[in-house]
Amino acid sequence: MERALPAVQRGVGADPSLVPNPVSPFGRIALERRRVPLICLIPRGFRRLLFPVSLMRLSRYFLPILKENPKEAEIVSHRLMLRAGMIRQEAAGIYAWLPLGKRVLDRVCRIIREEQDRSGAIEILMPTIQSADLWRESGRYDAYGREMLRIKDRHERDMLYGPTNEEMVTEIFRAYVRSYKDLPLNLYHIQWKFRDEVRPRFGVMRSREFLMKDAYSFDLDFNGAKAAYNRMFVAYLRTFDRLGLKAIPMRAETGPIGGNLSHEFIILADTGESAVFCERAYLDMAVPGANVDFTDDERIAGIVEAWTTPYAATDEMHEDAAWEKVPIPERLSARGIEVGHIFHFGTKYSEPMGARVTGPDGKDHYVSMGSYGIGPSRLAAAIIEASHDEAGIIWPRSVAPFDVGIINMKPGDAACDAACAQMETALGNAGLEVLVDDTDERPGAKFATMDLIGLPVQVIAGPRGLANGEIEVKDRASGERHTLSIEAAINRLAGGA
Numbered sequence: 001m002e003r004a005l006p007a008v009q010r011g012v013g014a015d016p017s018l019v020p021n022p023v024s025p026f027g028r029i030a031l032e033r034r035r036v037p038l039i040c041l042i043p044r045g046f047r048r049l050l051f052p053v054s055l056m057r058l059s060r061y062f063l064p065i066l067k068e069n070p071k072e073a074e075i076v077s078h079r080l081m082l083r084a085g086m087i088r089q090e091a092a093g094i095y096a097w098l099p100l101g102k103r104v105l106d107r108v109c110r111i112i113r114e115e116q117d118r119s120g121a122i123e124i125l126m127p128t129i130q131s132a133d134l135w136r137e138s139g140r141y142d143a144y145g146r147e148m149l150r151i152k153d154r155h156e157r158d159m160l161y162g163p164t165n166e167e168m169v170t171e172i173f174r175a176y177v178r179s180y181k182d183l184p185l186n187l188y189h190i191q192w193k194f195r196d197e198v199r200p201r202f203g204v205m206r207s208r209e210f211l212m213k214d215a216y217s218f219d220l221d222f223n224g225a226k227a228a229y230n231r232m233f234v235a236y237l238r239t240f241d242r243l244g245l246k247a248i249p250m251r252a253e254t255g256p257i258g259g260n261l262s263h264e265f266i267i268l269a270d271t272g273e274s275a276v277f278c279e280r281a282y283l284d285m286a287v288p289g290a291n292v293d294f295t296d297d298e299r300i301a302g303i304v305e306a307w308t309t310p311y312a313a314t315d316e317m318h319e320d321a322a323w324e325k326v327p328i329p330e331r332l333s334a335r336g337i338e339v340g341h342i343f344h345f346g347t348k349y350s351e352p353m354g355a356r357v358t359g360p361d362g363k364d365h366y367v368s369m370g371s372y373g374i375g376p377s378r379l380a381a382a383i384i385e386a387s388h389d390e391a392g393i394i395w396p397r398s399v400a401p402f403d404v405g406i407i408n409m410k411p412g413d414a415a416c417d418a419a420c421a422q423m424e425t426a427l428g429n430a431g432l433e434v435l436v437d438d439t440d441e442r443p444g445a446k447f448a449t450m451d452l453i454g455l456p457v458q459v460i461a462g463p464r465g466l467a468n469g470e471i472e473v474k475d476r477a478s479g480e481r482h483t484l485s486i487e488a489a490i491n492r493l494a495g496g497a
Contacts, residue, residue, distance in 0.1 A: 058437045077381035078203030093200025093208030103401035119235035121186040132158035134167040161194040169216045174355040188215030211377040225368035232372045241287040244396025250312040261344035269385045272335030278312035344370040393454030402435040405455040409462035430494035
């Protein structure tokens with residue numbers, strides 16, 4: 001289980017403003033002016049001792065479990081997210097995120113933020129509603145199609161619900177940045193988007209409203225843009241690895257811009273949207289560690305080269321001739337789900353929108369740009385597609401809504417209540433998020449609920465075991481069970497075993 005380190009040791013923390021930006025000069029200046037709050041110097045476990053933990057009891061929690069599979073759910077993730085009370089459909093392709101789902105979404109976003117910050121990107125927040133005038137500047141307003149939700153405000157001004165943010169971020173950049181000395185710059189945000197899909201399907205895998213992390217890099221020239229692209233490539237490898245996913249970068253279509261700076265990150269899943277072809281070597285490749293230096297362009301470029309040398313392609317980009325050169329034992333054909341996309345588009349937006357900087361030669365240059373997308377809401381579903389069984393979800397520890405689920409087999413029994421309270425407090429003080437099932441349900445129903453919502457560890461406290469001073473600890477992924485004393489269980493779980 002991931003153990004939290006003090007923010008000053010790990011370089012990231014609950015407060016993104018504390019994270020150094022090693023690439024952008026704006027980030028360096030801002031860092032110098034910040035002061036680290038005292039609480040961030042305290043390890044999370046000790047913070048729990050100083051500030052009491054909040055109690056999360058299932059009897060007082062909002063978790064609307066469905067016993068039967070919804071008829072409208074076509075794929076595993078949609079079915080399990082509805083059954084586990086994570087989401088509720090409010091309209092075609094539009095979902096409310098209920099408490100359990102919101103906790104998962106927040107954990108996914110936290111990891112994305114930490115890796116974006118680590119790579120040198122700077123977070124902003126742009127509005128969901130945009131002026132149509134920006135899109136007319138780029139030429140995309142009329143060309144985008146019916147997926148764009150066009151609206152008018154009370155003054156009859158043309159507005160739209162943003163499907164993406166290239167125009168707006170370019171407008172923000174051109175308003176403030178004038179010199180190459182302020183480059184490189186990468187701005188990102190996590191915001192809701194809307195694309196009016198003609199056939200929204202598969203729950204949050206293909207919805208009309210979705211949460212998106214989109215980042216946009218600005219550089220003086222192509223070489224700088226390529227370095228920015230590589231940094232984001234490595235950041236994506238680290239992000240998906242921390243989310244418990246093996247994501248394989250596959251070359252994607254670049255359109256009229258050409259070149260090879262476009263990759264989709266694909267996870268392998270039986271329920272995937274499309275066929276993929278890759279070398280088995282990808283399954284064993286090591287993802288760069290947290291100590292990777294994003295300021296070392298040469299080192300970062302080497303990582304990208306290593307991860308793009310073996311063959312990997314979606315069915316749209318598949319080349320039979322290149323595939324034939326891969327030894328048959330090394331070939332892997334499967335289904336895949338796209339979880340991220342990075343793309344270099346040069347001056348496609350900077351030229352029509354006049355985003356220029358003065359270069360070292362004293363002349364104006366249109367900045368070279370790239371965009372980088374990850375869908376946190378889609379990722380929640382993709383993780384389930386890749387990690388589940390017949391009983392329900394199996395969450396990776398990094399994104400689980402709670403770290404531990406405690407099952408009180410007999411609420412009202414003094415021994416059971418005391419043992420559960422002791423476990424809850426001790427694990428909470430150790431920095432773990434705990435959900436206690438204190439409901440008056442049959443044991444079978446309690447077990448089924450815990451398996452369905454997929455918490456990594458279950459602790460079972462019943463009168464029979466407690467008579468001997470013991471409780472049971474179950475690992476959700478492996479199914480392994482261990483009978484331990486309360487103290488031994490606390491030490492085992494608090495130590496991350």
